[in-house]
Amino acid sequence: xxxxxxxxxxxxxxxxxxxxxxxxxxxxxxxxxxxxxxxxxxxxxxxxxxxxxxxxxxxxxxxxxxxxxxxxxxxxxxxxxxxxxxxxxxxxxxxxxxxxxxxxxxxxxxxxxxxxxxxxxxxxxxxxxxxxxxxxxxxxxxxxxxxxxxxxxxxxxxxxxxxxxxxxxxxxxxxxxxxxxxxxxxxxxxxxxxxxxxxxxxxxxxxxxxxxxxxxxxxxxxxxxxxxxxxxxxxxxxxxxxxxxxxxxxxxxxxxxxxxxxxxxxxxxxxxxxxxxxxxxxxxxxxxxxxxxxxxxxxxxxxxxxxxxxxxxxxxxxxxxxxxxxxxxxxxxxxxxxxxxxxxxxxxxxxxxxxxxx
Amino acid sequence: xxxxxxxxxxxxxxxxxxxxxxxxxxxxxxxxxxxxxxxxxxxxxxxxxxxxxxxxxxxxxxxxxxxxxxxxxxxxxxxxxxxxxxxxxxxxxxxxxxxxxxxxxxxxxxxxxxxxxxxxxxxxxxxxxxxxxxxxxxxxxxxxxxxxxxxxxxxxxxxxxxxxxxxxxxxxxxxxxxxxxxxxxxxxxxxxxxxxxxxxxxxxxxxxxxxxxxxxxxxxxxxxxxxxxxxxxxxxxxxxxxxxxxxxxxxxxxxxxxxxxxxxxxxxxxxxxxxxxxxxxxxxxxxxxxxxxxxxxxxxxxxxxxxxxxxxxxxxxxxxxxxxxxxxxxxxxxxxxxxxxxxxxxxxxxxxxxxxxx
DNA sequence: CTGAAAGCGCTTACAG
DNA sequence: CTGAAAGCGCTTACAG
Numbered sequence: 001x002x003x004x005x006x007x008x009x010x011x012x013x014x015x016x017x018x019x020x021x022x023x024x025x026x027x028x029x030x031x032x033x034x035x036x037x038x039x040x041x042x043x044x045x046x047x048x049x050x051x052x053x054x055x056x057x058x059x060x061x062x063x064x065x066x067x068x069x070x071x072x073x074x075x076x077x078x079x080x081x082x083x084x085x086x087x088x089x090x091x092x093x094x095x096x097x098x099x100x101x102x103x104x105x106x107x108x109x110x111x112x113x114x115x116x117x118x119x120x121x122x123x124x125x126x127x128x129x130x131x132x133x134x135x136x137x138x139x140x141x142x143x144x145x146x147x148x149x150x151x152x153x154x155x156x157x158x159x160x161x162x163x164x165x166x167x168x169x170x171x172x173x174x175x176x177x178x179x180x181x182x183x184x185x186x187x188x189x190x191x192x193x194x195x196x197x198x199x200x201x202x203x204x205x206x207x208x209x210x211x212x213x214x215x216x217x218x219x220x221x222x223x224x225x226x227x228x229x230x231x232x233x234x235x236x237x238x239x240x241x242x243x244x245x246x247x248x249x250x251x252x253x254x255x256x257x258x259x260x261x262x263x264x265x266x267x268x269x270x271x272x273x274x275x276x277x278x279x280x281x282x283x284x285x286x287x288x289x290x291x292x293x294x295x296x297x298x299x300x301x302x303x304x305x306x307x308x309x310x311x312x313x314x315x316x317x318x319x320x321x322x323x324x325x326x327x328x329x330x331x332x333x334x335x336x337x338x339x340x341x342x343x344x345x346x347x348x349x350x351x352x353x354x355x356x357x358x
Numbered sequence: 359x360x361x362x363x364x365x366x367x368x369x370x371x372x373x374x375x376x377x378x379x380x381x382x383x384x385x386x387x388x389x390x391x392x393x394x395x396x397x398x399x400x401x402x403x404x405x406x407x408x409x410x411x412x413x414x415x416x417x418x419x420x421x422x423x424x425x426x427x428x429x430x431x432x433x434x435x436x437x438x439x440x441x442x443x444x445x446x447x448x449x450x451x452x453x454x455x456x457x458x459x460x461x462x463x464x465x466x467x468x469x470x471x472x473x474x475x476x477x478x479x480x481x482x483x484x485x486x487x488x489x490x491x492x493x494x495x496x497x498x499x500x501x502x503x504x505x506x507x508x509x510x511x512x513x514x515x516x517x518x519x520x521x522x523x524x525x526x527x528x529x530x531x532x533x534x535x536x537x538x539x540x541x542x543x544x545x546x547x548x549x550x551x552x553x554x555x556x557x558x559x560x561x562x563x564x565x566x567x568x569x570x571x572x573x574x575x576x577x578x579x580x581x582x583x584x585x586x587x588x589x590x591x592x593x594x595x596x597x598x599x600x601x602x603x604x605x606x607x608x609x610x611x612x613x614x615x616x617x618x619x620x621x622x623x624x625x626x627x628x629x630x631x632x633x634x635x636x637x638x639x640x641x642x643x644x645x646x647x648x649x650x651x652x653x654x655x656x657x658x659x660x661x662x663x664x665x666x667x668x669x670x671x672x673x674x675x676x677x678x679x680x681x682x683x684x685x686x687x688x689x690x691x692x693x694x695x696x697x698x699x700x701x702x703x704x705x706x707x708x709x710x711x712x713x714x715x716x
Numbered sequence: 717c718t719g720a721a722a723g724c725g726c727t728t729a730c731a732g
Numbered sequence: 733c734t735g736a737a738a739g740c741g742c743t744t745a746c747a748g
Binding site: 011056058059060061063064069074084085088089092093096101102103104105106116122123124125234235236239266267270292293296 | 369414416417418419421422427432442443446447450451454459460461462463464474480481482483592593594597624625628650651654
């Protein structure tokens with residue numbers, strides 16, 4: 001009934017190559033490990049035979065003998081954000097270069113969190129882990145600290161671990177400052193749930209810009225989502241919070257809004273239109289993330305260099321994995337200002353301004 | 359300089375457990391493999407000690423001895439579609455149950471395709487593969503056929519391999535029939551690139567419905583994207599193709615449109631609005647996929663049971679992997695009709711109709 | 717530069 | 733029910 005996998009019958013081992021090449025198995029192994037002390041001619045012969053016999057080293061045997069898994073795990077909190085897809089792509093591409101495998105480990109079922117994390121962190125399944133967009137609470141920190149593999153946090157921060165993040169404070173600051181520079185004195189914010197690290201920093205940057213410009217910070221002009229789905233980074237919360245703004249007397253509400261994400265900004269836009277107002281004529285809007293749709297909505301926004309961040313995270317991790325580099329490093333990427341229609345800027349539309357130059 | 363990983367010093371092996379429990383290592387192994395012939399008391403003692411010593415079997419040693427990788431690979435063409443995220447989530451959840459690892463392998467660099475595929479399919483890195491949303495051309499079929507691990511295609515079809523797909527013909531048929539039932543006689547379609555399997559079937563379903571209703575199928579009323587980014591499933595193509603429709607004399611163009619995806623429908627909606635028209639008053643629209651935004655746009659659409667499809671794909675694959683089940687099975691999921699505002703239906707808004715009941 | 721041999725940590729007939 | 737031993741396919745000091 002059960003078909004015997006043909007691989008069992010066909011698979012060549014180091015012994016096949018060795019006997020065919022009339023050398024010891026150690027020599028074959030050395031060839032495949034690029035050991036320097038192998039005679040050129042021997043190496044050529046072994047390689048030629050290996051190719052002919054379609055040989056490739058057995059990954060698990062190699063891993064057992066080397067005591068390394070040649071695998072990196074991406075620990076992801078959720079599979080459904082724009083950032084997640086982009087970063088995963090970037091991580092995958094970065095890793096290809098190292099010939100490491102990429103394992104995926106989710107954390108979606110809260111009560112399973114510890115189990116699957118421990119499984120991956122402690123059982124030698126991976127030589128390193130990339131932990132994505134996860135608020136590092138005390139309980140999680142404890143687990144991570146007891147891990148015996150190198151870790152790099154991506155899009156989240158904790159002083160104890162290396163991390164790669166976008167500078168959210170700076171991005172929010174730039175966006176808000178841009179609105180102020182356009183002459184707005186009444187500036188509001190629609191924020192995501194502040195238990196998320198980026199949401200918190202974006203709020204911080206917003207306040208910083210207002211303070212610097214001596215603009216009133218009216219508490220009722222900062223509306224913060226308490227939603228737990230996607231930490232409030234949803235169309236829904238944008239729509240609802242803007243709806244609440246629209247319900248205020250129009251002399252008592254902001255003329256410009258910094259929104260902590262583009263998805264929310266799209267929802268906010270809808271609420272603005274439903275209130276019979278136009279963007280940017282009546283309401284100026286600034287988003288964050290530069291999702292694909294942002295361009296089509298003419299949404300001014302902040303762009304994170306996700307590809308670069310992913311690449312950088314992989315390199316940071318691999319330095320730890322392959323060279324035992326144990327330093328804690330925090331990489332913070334300057335965001336770019338992408339100016340389009342929605343903020344009512346007089347700049348030529350679709351101007352990209354690099355945050356690091358400001 | 360190089361810090362010795364503490365795991366090297368700490369890791370317990372089967373020998374530690376065996377000596378502590380005063381049994382042979384074989385017995386310890388049997389306990390962890392749930393071998394039936396182990397004395398209850400022995401099992402208890404071994405387990406107790408293993409827990410106390412924080413022992414877990416070394417994955418690679420186990421894999422080598424068992425000649426199985428206990429890993430499944432997801433082969434993904436691209437990291438950036440709504441469907442991809444959802445299905446990956448579903449696959450991940452399904453796999454958790456089996457204690458198999460999930461490896462991710464992309465194919466984004468076309469010239470690397472063969473290499474990375476072969477690597478994953480032939481080197482015993484995985485016991486099975488889930489191949490996602492990939493048009494199975496001749497060259498790819500050859501590679502897949504020479505693979506020595508079980509394969510399940512997801513969201514794509516080829517007679518030679520088991521597959522799990524949504525019934526795209528049926529979905530498109532239902533959507534189009536619904537438009538016709540609302541009284542529309544002039545129905546157009548905005549289609550994605552037909553080298554994609556779902557795009558092709560959605561076009562087929564559209565034509566089928568028209569034929570059944572004896573409605574004219576005017577070639578100029580079917581606009582097909584030729585874009586290669588995401589196979590034309592983009593906001594952009596929806597916008598442009600609808601723009602082209604809007605440029606036609608309004609007596610010469612359709613009053614209703616079936617659009618092969620929601621992202622495209624959102625773009626199409628924009629083009630409609632820019633032409634000064636309203637949906638559904640002037641133009642009826644029907645999308646496909648039921649992405650998150652669809653609800654907010656009041657977009658009538660077709661919903662695929664992605665979670666179910668993912669679960670089913672995993673179970674199909676695992677039956678092959680663990681039981682050697684070699685039958686080729688094609689699972690086709692009936693889609694649901696989600697009726698909202700955009701098609702101008704008189705049905706109560708947001709009605710979900712199960713496709714299998716029609 | 718190279719071979720023989722021990723070792724990586726398991727599994728599993730085999731014999732009792 | 734259980735132990736001793738061979739085997740999974742590699743790597744790598746060690747000795748030459």
